[in-house]
Amino acid sequence: MTEKILEIKELKTNFYTYEGVVKALDGIQLEVNQGETVGLVGETGCGKSVTSLSILRLILPPGRIEKGKIIFKLKQQSRFKDNYVDLLSQSEKFMRTIRGNEISMIFQEASSALNPVYTVDEQISESFLLHQKSQLYQEAIREIDQEINQARISWKKRTLGLEKTIFQALLNNQTSLPAKILGFLPGGWKYRGRIKRQARKKSIEILAQLGIANPENIVDRYPHELSGGMQQRVVIAMALACNPNLLIADEPTSNLDVTIQAQILDLIRDLKRKFKSSVLFITHDLGVVAEMCDRVAVMYAGNICEIAEVKELFRNPLHPYTKALLNAVPRGGKTKLESIEGNVPNLINPPSGCRFHPRCALALSVCSQVNPPLLERAKEHFLACHYYGEKNK
Amino acid sequence: MEVRAYIIRRVLLIIPVLVGVSLIVFAILALFSPEQRAAAFITDIRQLRDIRGVIRSHGLDAPVYVQYFNWLKEVFHGNLGWSKTAQRPVLTAFFYFLPNTVELALFSAPLVILVGIWLGTISAVHQGKLIDHLTRTGAIVGWSLPTFWFGLLLLMIFYGYFRGLLPPEALGTQAGLLVRSEAFTRYTHINTLDALLNGNFFIFFDALRHLILPVITLTVVQCAMVMRIMRSSMLEALAKGYIATARAKGADEKTVVRKHARRNAMIPVITVSGYLFALLIQGVVITETIFNRKGLGWWWARAAVNLDVPAVLGSVIFSALIFVITNLIVDLLYAYVDPRVRLG
Numbered sequence: 001m002t003e004k005i006l007e008i009k010e011l012k013t014n015f016y017t018y019e020g021v022v023k024a025l026d027g028i029q030l031e032v033n034q035g036e037t038v039g040l041v042g043e044t045g046c047g048k049s050v051t052s053l054s055i056l057r058l059i060l061p062p063g064r065i066e067k068g069k070i071i072f073k074l075k076q077q078s079r080f081k082d083n084y085v086d087l088l089s090q091s092e093k094f095m096r097t098i099r100g101n102e103i104s105m106i107f108q109e110a111s112s113a114l115n116p117v118y119t120v121d122e123q124i125s126e127s128f129l130l131h132q133k134s135q136l137y138q139e140a141i142r143e144i145d146q147e148i149n150q151a152r153i154s155w156k157k158r159t160l161g162l163e164k165t166i167f168q169a170l171l172n173n174q175t176s177l178p179a180k181i182l183g184f185l186p187g188g189w190k191y192r193g194r195i196k197r198q199a200r201k202k203s204i205e206i207l208a209q210l211g212i213a214n215p216e217n218i219v220d221r222y223p224h225e226l227s228g229g230m231q232q233r234v235v236i237a238m239a240l241a242c243n244p245n246l247l248i249a250d251e252p253t254s255n256l257d258v259t260i261q262a263q264i265l266d267l268i269r270d271l272k273r274k275f276k277s278s279v280l281f282i283t284h285d286l287g288v289v290a291e292m293c294d295r296v297a298v299m300y301a302g303n304i305c306e307i308a309e310v311k312e313l314f315r316n317p318l319h320p321y322t323k324a325l326l327n328a329v330p331r332g333g334k335t336k337l338e339s340i341e342g343n344v345p346n347l348i349n350p351p352s353g354c355r356f357h358p359r360c361a362l363a364l365s366v367c368s369q370v371n372p373p374l375l376e377r378a379k380e381h382f383l384a385c386h387y388y389g390e391k392n393k
Numbered sequence: 394m395e396v397r398a399y400i401i402r403r404v405l406l407i408i409p410v411l412v413g414v415s416l417i418v419f420a421i422l423a424l425f426s427p428e429q430r431a432a433a434f435i436t437d438i439r440q441l442r443d444i445r446g447v448i449r450s451h452g453l454d455a456p457v458y459v460q461y462f463n464w465l466k467e468v469f470h471g472n473l474g475w476s477k478t479a480q481r482p483v484l485t486a487f488f489y490f491l492p493n494t495v496e497l498a499l500f501s502a503p504l505v506i507l508v509g510i511w512l513g514t515i516s517a518v519h520q521g522k523l524i525d526h527l528t529r530t531g532a533i534v535g536w537s538l539p540t541f542w543f544g545l546l547l548l549m550i551f552y553g554y555f556r557g558l559l560p561p562e563a564l565g566t567q568a569g570l571l572v573r574s575e576a577f578t579r580y581t582h583i584n585t586l587d588a589l590l591n592g593n594f595f596i597f598f599d600a601l602r603h604l605i606l607p608v609i610t611l612t613v614v615q616c617a618m619v620m621r622i623m624r625s626s627m628l629e630a631l632a633k634g635y636i637a638t639a640r641a642k643g644a645d646e647k648t649v650v651r652k653h654a655r656r657n658a659m660i661p662v663i664t665v666s667g668y669l670f671a672l673l674i675q676g677v678v679i680t681e682t683i684f685n686r687k688g689l690g691w692w693w694a695r696a697a698v699n700l701d702v703p704a705v706l707g708s709v710i711f712s713a714l715i716f717v718i719t720n721l722i723v724d725l726l727y728a729y730v731d732p733r734v735r736l737g
Contacts (some may be wrong), residue, residue: 010501058637058641059681096643096644097643098643099641099642099643099644100641100642100643100644104641105638105641107637107638107641108634108635109634112633112635113434113634113637113638114638115635115638115639115653115657116635116731116732117656117657117730117731118655118656118735119733126639126642126644127642127643130642130643130644132645173735221735222732224532226734236639238638376449
C-alpha cells in the first residue's frame with residue numbers, strides 16, 4: 001500500500017483586491033502518494049499556481065489562505081504523530097524548515113527564477129547553508145582531521161585543532177551566541193569560507209548528478225552566461241539540493257524549445273526515480289501530462305473537477321470540461337479543433353453552483369444551485385459533476 | 394586583467410575630456426578684453442602703470458590659438474593665475490580650501506547613501522503602510538526644499554532661537570585659536586580628523602557641532618532622491634521571480650530583502666550616483682556660503698561675485714577633473730555589483 005505524502009483538504013484561498021474578493025481556490029481536494037507524479041492541469045488563471053504556493057504557504061498579501069488542511073508527511077523523524085503534519089497550523093519559522101528542504105518548487109521561467117547578481121554556486125549553496133548546516137559542519141570537521149594528519153608543523157596542527165573545536169561547538173549548538181558572533185566577526189571569515197567550500201562541493205556534486213558536463217566550470221558562472229536549458233537545470237538542482245520529499249514543478253518547460261523541453265522532462269523523470277520523491281506537476285499541456293504523470297487532476301476556476309489515473313482520464317473522461325479540454329488538443333488525424341464556448345469566469349463573482357455550468361452543454365437546473373462534491377464514481381476516478389450522478393441513478 | 398585595461402583606457406579618456414573642458418573655458422576667457430585678462434596677472438598695484446607691458450609679456454594680444462597654447466602651457470605648469478578673492482595663486486588656494494569641503498563631503502556622502510538606501514528599503518518593504526507614506530511624504534518635501542532656503546531656516550532655528558546651539562562657520566572662536574596654536578599638529582587640515590589624531594576631543598566635538606547643519610542641508614535633497622530611486626527599484630526587485638525562488642528555498646524575510654532584493658535594487662542607485670556628485674558640487678557652493686564655511690564652494694561663490702576670473706576658470710577645470718574620476722569609480726562599482734555589465 002502506497003502511503004500518502006500530501007493530502008489537501010477543503011483548501012480555500014482568497015485575494016482581497018480593490019475590485020473585490022477573488023475566490024481563487026474554492027475547496028481544493030488533492031492527494032499525492034509516495035513516489036507518484038500527479039499532474040495538475042487547467043487553463044491559465046484557474047488556480048494551479050495558487051495551489052502550489054498555498055502548499056508552501058507563500059501566498060503574499062493581499063492573498064490569504066482562508067481554511068482547509070494540508071497534511072504533509074515529513075521525511076525526517078519529528079515530534080509529530082507518524083510524521084504527518086498540518087502545514088496550515090504551523091508557524092512561519094517551521095515553514096521555513098519545510099520550504100526547500102521537504103517541499104521544493106521549480107518555477108516557470110528559469111531566467112527570472114535565478115538571481116542575476118549571484119553565481120550558480122552561491123545560489124545552490126544557499127539551500128545547503130539553510131537546511132544542512134550540521135552536515136556541512138561534520139564534513140568540515142572531517143576535512144580538518146585530514147589536514148591535521150597531513151600537517152607537519154606543530155603550530156599549524158594546533159591552529160587546526162582550535163578550528164576543529166570551534167566547529168564541534170558549532171555542531172553541538174548552532175543557535176548559540178558564539179555561533180552568531182562568529183557569523184559576523186572578521187575572524188569568522190575563515191570559518192565561513194570553509195563552510196562555503198563544503199557547500200560548493202555539494203553544489204558541484206548535485207550538478208554532476210543532473211548529468212551536466214563540466215560542473216566545476218558551470219558553478220562559477222552567472223545565470224546570464226548560461227543557456228535557457230542550462231538555467232532550468234540549475235533551478236532543478238537548486239530544488240533538489242536537499243532531497244525533498246515533494247517536488248512541485250510549476251510549468252517547468254513552458255519557455256523552452258521542444259528538444260530542450262524533452263530533455264528537461266526526461267531529467268525530471270530520472271531524478272524523481274533517483275531521489276525517490278513525489279512530484280506535483282503543474283501544466284496546461286496535456287501532452288506533457290500524458291508523458292509524465294501517473295494521475296491527473298483537472299482544475300477549473302478554483303475547483304478540482306476530475307481526478308483519475310492518466311490512462312483512464314484520456315480514455316474515459318467523465319467531466320464535460322475534461323472532455324472539452326481533450327477535444328481542444330491537436331491530435332493526429334483530427335482536422336478541426338473544438339474550442340470551449342464562453343470565457344473563463346471572473347473569480348470575484350464566480351457562477352453559483354458548479355462554476356462550469358454557464359459554459360456546459362449538459363447543464364441541469366441543479367448545476368446552477370449546488371456546487372457538486374468530488375465523489376469516487378469509478379475505481380480511483382473522482383468526479384465533481386451533477387450530470388453524471390443524475391444519468392447513472 | 395580585463396579590468397586593468399579598462400581602467401587604463403578610461404584614465405586616458407580623461408585627457409580628451411579635459412582638453413574639451415579647457416577649450417570651453419578658454420572660449421569663455423577669450424570673451425574678455427586683453428585689459429580685463431591682464432588683471433589676472435596683476436598682483437601689485439604699481440603694475441597698473443604699465444598695463445600694456447603686462448599684456449605683451451603674457452602674450453594677451455596674440456592670435457587666439459597662440460594664446461590657447463600659451464595658456465595651456467601655463468596650466469600644465471600649474472599656473473592658473475592669481476585669485477584676488479583668496480589672495481593666493483589659484484592652485485594654492487584650491488589646496489587651501491579643499492580640506493573644509495572634503496570634510497563636508499566625508500560626512501554627507503555616507504549619510505546620503507546609508508540613510509537613502511535604508512529609508513528606501515524600509516519604505517518598499519512596508520509598501521502602503523504608514524511608514525511608507527511618511528518616508529515618501531518626507532522625500533517629496535525634502536526634494537522640493539530649495540537648499541538655500543532650507544539652510545537659512547535651519548540657521549534661524551538652531552542658531553537664532555536656540556541661542557547658538559548649532560553655529561555657522563567651521564570652528565568656534567576658542568577651538569579656532571587652539572587649532573592654530575603650536576601644540577596642535579595639522580596632519581590633514583580636516584578639523585575633525587586632525588582633532589582625533591591629536592586626541593583633542595574638545596576640538597573634535599566643536600567641529601562636529603559646526604558640521605551638523607551644513608551636512609543636513611547638503612544631504613536632505615540627495616537623500617530624498619536616493620530614497621525615491623531605491624524604493625522604486627526595490628519594489629521592482631521584490632516582485633521578481635528570484636525573490637519567490639529565495640522564499641521557496643526557505644530563506645527568511647531578512648535574507649530575502651537584504652541579500653536577494655537589495656543587491657539588485659542597488660544597481661539604479663549606483664547609476665545615478667554620478668549625477669549625485671554633480672548635485673553635491675552644486676550643493677557645496679550654496680551650503681558653504683550660507684554657513685560661512687571657508688571651503689571650495691565658498692571660494693567659488695565669492696570668486697564668481699567678485700569677477701575673479703582665474704579662480705572661476707580654475708574651479709571649472711578642478712570640478713571637471715573630479716567629476717570624471719568619480720564617474721570612473723562609479724562605472725567600476727557598477728560592474729562589480731552587476732555581473733551582467735561587461736567592462737570594455
